[in-house]
Amino acid sequence: xxxxxxxxxxxxxxxxxxxTFIVTLIPLLIAVFLFINYDRSDSGHQFEENMMWIKAxxxxxxxxxDGLSVTLVLLTALLGPICxxxxxxxxxxxKAYLALFLLLETGMIGFFCALDMFLFYVFFELTLLPxxxxxxxxxxxRREYAAIKFFLYTLFGSVLMLIAMIAVYLKGDTFDxxxxxxxxxxxxxxxxxxxxxxxxxxxxxxxxxxxxxxxxFHTWLPDAHVEAPTAISVILAGILLKMGTYGLVRVNFAMxxxxxxxxxxxxxxxxxxxxxxxxxxxxYGSLCALAQTDFKKLVAYSSIGHMGFVLIxxxxxxxSGLTGAILQMFNHGVISAMLFLLxxxxxxxxxxxxxxxxxxxxxxxxxxxxxxxxxFMASLGLPGLSGFVGEALSLLGAYSKFKVLTxxxxxxxxxxxAYFLWTLQRVFLGELNPKYEAITEINGREIATLVPxxxxxxxxxxxxxxxxxxxxxAVSILPLVQ
Amino acid sequence: xxxxxxxxxxxxxxxxxxxxxxxxxxxxxxxxxxxxxxxGAIALLMLPGRxxxxxxxxxxxxxxxxxxxxxxxxxxxGIIAIALEYGKARLQHRGEFYGLLLFSILGMNLMxxxxxxxxxxxxxxxxxxxxxxxxxxxxxxxxxxEAGIKYIIIGALSSAxxxxxxxxxxxxxxxxxxxxxxAALSSPATDNPVLWVGLALLIVxxxxxxxxxxxxxxxxxxxxxxxxxxxxxxxxxxxxAAFALTLRLxxxxxxxxxxRWADWQLVIAVLSAVTMLVGNLVALAQSNLKRLMAYSSIGHVGYTLAGIAVLGDDFALAAKAxxxxxxxxxxxxxxxxxxxxxxxxxTGKDNIADLAGLADxxxxxxxxxxxxxxxxxxxxxxxxxxxxxxxxxxVADGGFLWLAxxxxxxxxxxxxxxxQVLRQIYIEPAAPESGTEGDAAAEHGGGHHDAEPEQxxxxxxxxxxxxxxxxxxxxxxxxxxIWLGIYPxxxxxxxxxxxxxxxxxx
Numbered sequence: 001x002x003x004x005x006x007x008x009x010x011x012x013x014x015x016x017x018x019x020t021f022i023v024t025l026i027p028l029l030i031a032v033f034l035f036i037n038y039d040r041s042d043s044g045h046q047f048e049e050n051m052m053w054i055k056a057x058x059x060x061x062x063x064x065x066d067g068l069s070v071t072l073v074l075l076t077a078l079l080g081p082i083c084x085x086x087x088x089x090x091x092x093x094x095k096a097y098l099a100l101f102l103l104l105e106t107g108m109i110g111f112f113c114a115l116d117m118f119l120f121y122v123f124f125e126l127t128l129l130p131x132x133x134x135x136x137x138x139x140x141x142r143r144e145y146a147a148i149k150f151f152l153y154t155l156f157g158s159v160l161m162l163i164a165m166i167a168v169y170l171k172g173d174t175f176d177x178x179x180x181x182x183x184x185x186x187x188x189x190x191x192x193x194x195x196x197x198x199x200x201x202x203x204x205x206x207x208x209x210x211x212x213x214x215x216x217f218h219t220w221l222p223d224a225h226v227e228a229p230t231a232i233s234v235i236l237a238g239i240l241l242k243m244g245t246y247g248l249v250r251v252n253f254a255m256x257x258x259x260x261x262x263x264x265x266x267x268x269x270x271x272x273x274x275x276x277x278x279x280x281x282x283x284y285g286s287l288c289a290l291a292q293t294d295f296k297k298l299v300a301y302s303s304i305g306h307m308g309f310v311l312i313x314x315x316x317x318x319x320s321g322l323t324g325a326i327l328q329m330f331n332h333g334v335i336s337a338m339l340f341l342l343x344x345x346x347x348x349x350x351x352x353x354x355x356x357x358x359x360x361x362x363x364x365x366x367x368x369x370x371x372x373x374x375x376f377m378a379s380l381g382l383p384g385l386s387g388f389v390g391e392a393l394s395l396l397g398a399y400s401k402f403k404v405l406t407x408x409x410x411x412x413x414x415x416x417x418a419y420f421l422w423t424l425q426r427v428f429l430g431e432l433n434p435k436y437e438a439i440t441e442i443n444g445r446e447i448a449t450l451v452p453x454x455x456x457x458x459x460x461x462x463x464x465x466x467x468x469x470x471x472x473x474a475v476s477i478l479p480l481v482q
Numbered sequence: 483x484x485x486x487x488x489x490x491x492x493x494x495x496x497x498x499x500x501x502x503x504x505x506x507x508x509x510x511x512x513x514x515x516x517x518x519x520x521x522g523a524i525a526l527l528m529l530p531g532r533x534x535x536x537x538x539x540x541x542x543x544x545x546x547x548x549x550x551x552x553x554x555x556x557x558x559x560g561i562i563a564i565a566l567e568y569g570k571a572r573l574q575h576r577g578e579f580y581g582l583l584l585f586s587i588l589g590m591n592l593m594x595x596x597x598x599x600x601x602x603x604x605x606x607x608x609x610x611x612x613x614x615x616x617x618x619x620x621x622x623x624x625x626x627x628e629a630g631i632k633y634i635i636i637g638a639l640s641s642a643x644x645x646x647x648x649x650x651x652x653x654x655x656x657x658x659x660x661x662x663x664x665a666a667l668s669s670p671a672t673d674n675p676v677l678w679v680g681l682a683l684l685i686v687x688x689x690x691x692x693x694x695x696x697x698x699x700x701x702x703x704x705x706x707x708x709x710x711x712x713x714x715x716x717x718x719x720x721x722x723a724a725f726a727l728t729l730r731l732x733x734x735x736x737x738x739x740x741x742r743w744a745d746w747q748l749v750i751a752v753l754s755a756v757t758m759l760v761g762n763l764v765a766l767a768q769s770n771l772k773r774l775m776a777y778s779s780i781g782h783v784g785y786t787l788a789g790i791a792v793l794g795d796d797f798a799l800a801a802k803a804x805x806x807x808x809x810x811x812x813x814x815x816x817x818x819x820x821x822x823x824x825x826x827x828x829t830g831k832d833n834i835a836d837l838a839g840l841a842d843x844x845x846x847x848x849x850x851x852x853x854x855x856x857x858x859x860x861x862x863x864x865x866x867x868x869x870x871x872x873x874x875x876x877v878a879d880g881g882f883l884w885l886a887x888x889x890x891x892x893x894x895x896x897x898x899x900x901x902q903v904l905r906q907i908y909i910e911p912a913a914p915e916s917g918t919e920g921d922a923a924a925e926h927g928g929g930h931h932d933a934e935p936e937q938x939x940x941x942x943x944x945x946x947x948x949x950x951x952x953x954x955x956x957x958x959x960x961x962x963x964i965w966l967g968i969y970p971x972x973x974x975x976x977x978x979x980x981x982x983x984x985x986x987x988x
Contacts, residue, residue, distance in 0.1 A: 118871075122862040129861055132901075136909050144909050148901055152894070159894045162871075163887050166878045 021084045031077035059175050062116040067474025068249060068326060069112045071467065072242055075333045076108045078456075079238050082449045083231040086341055089348065090138060090229065097138060100130040101231075108239050112246060117165055117175040121158070124247075127240065128154055131232070139227040146220075146227035153220040157210030164203025168255075171196065181255050185479070194258045201259025204251050211244030212307050215280045225300035226353075230344030233296065237303050237336040242329045245310050249326070249478070253314065257479040264315045265481075266401060274315035275402040281308025282412035290419040295346070295353040295427075298419060299339045302379060305412055306332045306391075312402070312409060313394030317481045321397020326471055328390030331378075331460060335387055338375040338453045342368070345446050346427075349439050355423055360432035361439065368442040369428045371450050376420040378457045381413050386460035484525040484551065485591055491517035492584035499577025508570060511562050514580045518562075518587070522555040541595045542983075549980035550594035550726045553809065557719050558587045560816045560959075563951040564823045565711035571827065573709060574621055583715070586612035590723035597734065599648045599658040602727055603641075606691065609723060610637050613716065617708040629707025636690065636700040644687025650680030660735035667735075681746065685753075688731075691724040694787060695757040698780050705776035710826055713772050714819035717779045718812045725786055725808055729801060732793055750791040751885050758784030758892040765899045771822060771832045774899060775815075778858060781896055782811055785889050789873045792880025801981040803869075803876040806974060810857075810869035810966060817959035818854035821847045824948035824956075834903055838910040847948055848907045850956045855900040857963050860893045865966035872970075 065073060083101065090097055107126035114120040128151055136147030172180050184192050210217040225233050253260050263273045285305030292298040306328065313325030345368060346361070347353055362369040378385035381392075391413065399406040460467055494517075495510050502509065525548060535542055561583065569576045589608030596602040614637060618630025652658050654677035655666040686697065693701040705713045761780030768774040789804040824847050825840065826832055841848040857866035870893060878886040948956070966973060 122867070125862040125867070129856065133908065136905070144905055147909075148898075148905070151901065152898060155894055155897060159890050162874075162890055163883075166875055166886060167883065169875065170878060170883075 021081055025081050028077040028081055031074045058173070059118045060116050061119060062176060063110070063113040063119070064115050065113055067471030068246065071326065071330050071470050072112045072239075072246055072333075073109055075242070075330055076105065076112065076239050078452065079235060079333070079337055080105050082337065082341075082452065083234050085445055085449045086231040086234060086344060087229070088445060093137065097134065100134050101235075104130040104134070104235065108235075108243065111243055115177045117169070117177060117180070119175075120177065120247075120251075121162060121165060124158055124161075124243065125155075127243070128158075131236070131240070134232045135224060135228045138229045138232070140229075141227070142223065143227040146223040149220045150224040153217070154210055157207040157217070159207075160203045161207030164200045164207070167196075167203070168200055177250070177255070184255050184257065192258065194262070197256045197259035198262050199259075201252055201256045201263065204247070204256070205263075208244040208247040208252070209277075211247070212241055212311070213244070213304060214277050214307070214311060215284055215304075218281075218285075218304050221304060222297050222300045225303075225340075226294060226296050230340060230347070233340040233344075234337045237300070237340055238333040241303065241307060242333055245307065245314070245325070245329055248311075248314060249322075253317070254478055260317065260479075261481070264317055264401075272402065272405070275312055275398065275405050278308045278310075278312030278315055278398075279405045279409050281305060281311060282409045283308075283415070286412045286415035286419070290415055290422075292419075293355050295343045295355050295423070296340070297353075298355070298423065299336065299343060302339075302416065302419070303332070303336050305416060306336070306379070306387075308409070308412065309391050309394045312398045312405070316394075316397040316401045317479075318397050318400065319475060319480055320393050321401075322475045322478060322480065323468055323472070324390055324393025324395070324397055326475065327386075327464060327467055328394055330467055331386040331390045331457070334453050334456050334460075335375060335378045338371075338450055338457070339379060341446070341449050341453075342372050342375055345442055350436065355426050358427040358433055358436070360428070360430050361436060362428035363432050364436060364439050365441050367447070371442070371447075371454060372428065373424065374454055374457065376424055378461070380416040380420045384458075384461050386457045386464065388461060389464045484521045484528070485588060487521045487524055488517075488584065488588045488591065491521065492581050492588065495577060495581040495584060499575075499581060502577060508566065508576075510577045510580050511566055511569070514584060515559050515562055517584070518555045518558050522552055525551050525555075535597065540598045540601045541592070542597045543595065545983035546726075546730065546980045547591075547595040547983075549805070549976065550722075551591050553812070554587050554590045554594070554719065554723065557715075557722065557812055557816075558583060560820075560955055561711055561715045561719065563955045564714055564816075564820050565709075566951050567827050567949045568709065568711055568823055573619055575619075579616070579619060582612045582616055586616070586715075586719070590719060590726075593723045594726040594730070596727070597660045597730070599651065599660075599663075602731065603645060603648060606644075606724075606727065607641060609720060610641065610691075613637075613712075613720060616712045616715065617704055619712060620707075620709045623707070625707035626709060627707075629704045632700055632707075633704040640687050640690030640697070643683050643690070647680045647683025647685075647687055650676050650683065652680075654680055660731065663735040685746075685749070688724060688728055689753065692721060692728070692783050692787070693776075693780050694753055694783055695760040695780065698757070698761070701780060702773045702776040705779075706770055706772045708772075710772070710819065710823045710832075713775065714815065714823070717775060717819070718815050721779065721783060722808050722812055725790075725804065728790060729793075729804060732790060733801060747791050750787060751882055754784050754787035754791055755885060755888045756784075757781070757787060758889055762892045762895040762899075765896065768899070769834055771834055771837070771903070774834065774903070775818070775822075778896065778899070779815070781892060782807075782858070784892065785870065785873060786811075788877045788882070788885050788889055791885065792877050792882055799876045800880055802974065802977050803873040805977045805981060806970070807869045807873045809973065809977075810865040810963075813959050813962050813966070814854050814857045814864075814866055817850055817956050817963065818858070820948075820952050820956045820959065821851040821854065824952045827948070827952075828946055834906055837903065837906040840907040842911075844948075846953070847956075850960055851907060852904055853960050853963060855904055857967070859897040859900045861897075863964065863967045865963045865970070868967050868970050 084098070087094075087097065087101070104127055107123050107130070111120065111123035111127065114123055132147050132151045135150060136143055139146065168180065169175055172183050174180065174183075184197070186192055206217070210220070213221050225236060228236060260274075262268070263270055264275065265271045266275075282305050285301050285303075285308060289298050289301035289305065292301060310325045310328050310332070313321040313323075313328065315321070343353065346358070350358070374385070378387040381388045383392075395406050395409065398409075491514070495514055498513070499510060541547075562580065565573075565579065565583075569579060573579060586609050589605050589610075589612065592605035593602060593609065596605055614630060614634045617633045618627055620626030648658065651663065654674045655663055657663060657666060689697040690700075701716075705716060708716065758781055761777050761782075761784055765774055765777035765781065768777060786804055786807055789800050789807060792800040822832070825837065825844070828844075829836065840851070853864065857864035860866045860870040870889075874886040874889050877883075877889065
């Protein structure tokens, strides 16, 4: 079910903010409805809509959700109102900002629901435009550089994806994703041919790899995150990165299994590629985070690290790996949203993000410290919180396929603990930095943005089945290799 | 016939121009617009469904011709809308301007209708001569005169080359009718070096008109020097007409010749690839808006040529894709140029850096420019993406996947320079400078740059809203761009009707 949110003409600023907040609650309500009414036992697509759009190319407006989509749609819908709340303090051009934000949300939800490749691509690109403006106009000092880098980098990836998409269309004669998935499995069909799948896989892979981001296509992320305003960083880390991994599962895995096999089966020159890349993401990302002194950049690099877990779980191609990967997608969305919101809190007050410039904030902002500790612990993978489950399942799945790499990847968890605990110590513990005698505690609005996420983190840590149930069936029909 | 009406209208405009005083010349613009609408109405009433040949096969009255007639008339109306305010402020002899415009539209119509090489040539010359004069219309500006001279010399050269090519083809084949050429090419007996030379020179001549690389050297200078409405007209009208001619020429005269055509397809494909790459790469270095648009349109010519390269008797999708691309390109460029004209009317500036802070000073124009440029770059939901996708898929389907790949990458490159413009508009702060033309808010401090470090505290000079005609043009254009991006089906249906006239296997 696709929700179409169009920017509304607005007059006054305060009114604009309130109206938008209410508008973003609508998809959330619908998402909750979906959550309740979703049939967990059905592995196919539900709530489908399918209309002819462009006849010449057999392009349909085909949307629907399955287990994988509904999880991510829920995440997007949840982050919508939260981000609007987080943007309450934006001064100039708030109307344009909110309009662009709604457009962005439309693009994201549409992307997760799209079942036609053309529609899929359109929504993928649709998110770029608002992001460019949101970063470029409302961002930090180096925002133009970051915005253009983000735009061109991502567009480069998606251009490769377009070529691969056209190639797939030429072979399969349709843009319909479920049909293409079926065709790709039929032996003897042009789409199922291994060499073709390998090349198509590469094209799509690079496109998604830029988004995830996967080393070495990750250099846009730290800049974009640091320069973007808080709420936009939240959306960027929470959802946009997941668009890349969702694409990897939906297209590369489901539609191009032979190609995936070539890069994940552990044999031959390229058989370990995806796992290696996942490993590099985890360890390299974490090491870079360790070296950061800018709070936001640290969180950005930790995001790169976490996406590595998704990748390595995906590379394993077995049930536990996939489940871990998808769960990690959702959990990381929630946790990194929390982290960026928390960075925003302290940035709003101190107007800088130097970790070494703080000190002993715990004595003045106890509630804030508490919430931050929760978020940090979740992110480093403390059992009992949601981050652990996703990471553990991914590594468990990957262990049976790539023993050495998995063992090495666990180093990433240790490094993660290192930088988070060290940051905790530098920022919150110890002597109060006299500059911040007058620092104010976290306020109601900010708490309102964090509490839902915190609750989710704890609940999913103890009872992950709520989430896993949603996509268990969808995972089972993927071309798993035990 | 509508062309007679159009000729009559043009003469009427010229005659009235002799009598009207200087300040009433704008009536002529209004008369032209009404006249164009009238001609369009005549065409739509008389012609649909007809498929006849006139003058013994020189001109064709068919769906293809009708479509392009209406298209060119609409372009004419759009250009007049842009030229209205600009002309009032900066041009002399405005009546003749409109008259020349009408004659050039006549030429374009005939180009779309001709089924014979010499008729095509004459129509092309009619268009070109009008354009030569129009380019040099900024009488007091050195740039305009220089542009005019360059354009005339290169234009004359290209016409001569083309004529020589035509004569060679005639010498080799004995006929200049498209259908005759097709028949003659199909039979192997006519394999003749003279024929190859003729076809090559014909392509060279057309390449000049299309500003394909390496025949594009005149374009940046002509675009930069010409008055803005004329630049718009060059970018939109003359290219569309030249493509219409090329489409019909290739579809009726050459494509039916099967494997002869296959050889030439590769030539056109290479030409297209080079055009795209050069156009987009050199655009990266530009600082003047009009030059940037010149190179950008060279890039677009490259994409369209790619579509032309895959034309074939059993493959009409390419023709539809090309026509769709031309329409979208025309509308999008129209709104971009309208936005630029509105800005130029208020400030007299046309460098990219001058656009700084437009988003604050004139948000409507800024938004229109943004939508237009994003559409040109090929971003989804805008018509530019749909058109590009359609075209590139057709190219890939026609067997030139590599060309589609090059095209897609060139698109990516083009985004960078469009973003540069957008960056100026939206992200750079407005320069706190002294009075722009027509600016109501006078700068404090006598027009010198303030030494204050805080630029935000200075008043940002708001630009006046664009004129009614410009706003209307931009508004309609933007709606069209978004509409066509999301729901192109009605337009595609009309194009189907047009292309089936020249390529029967619709």
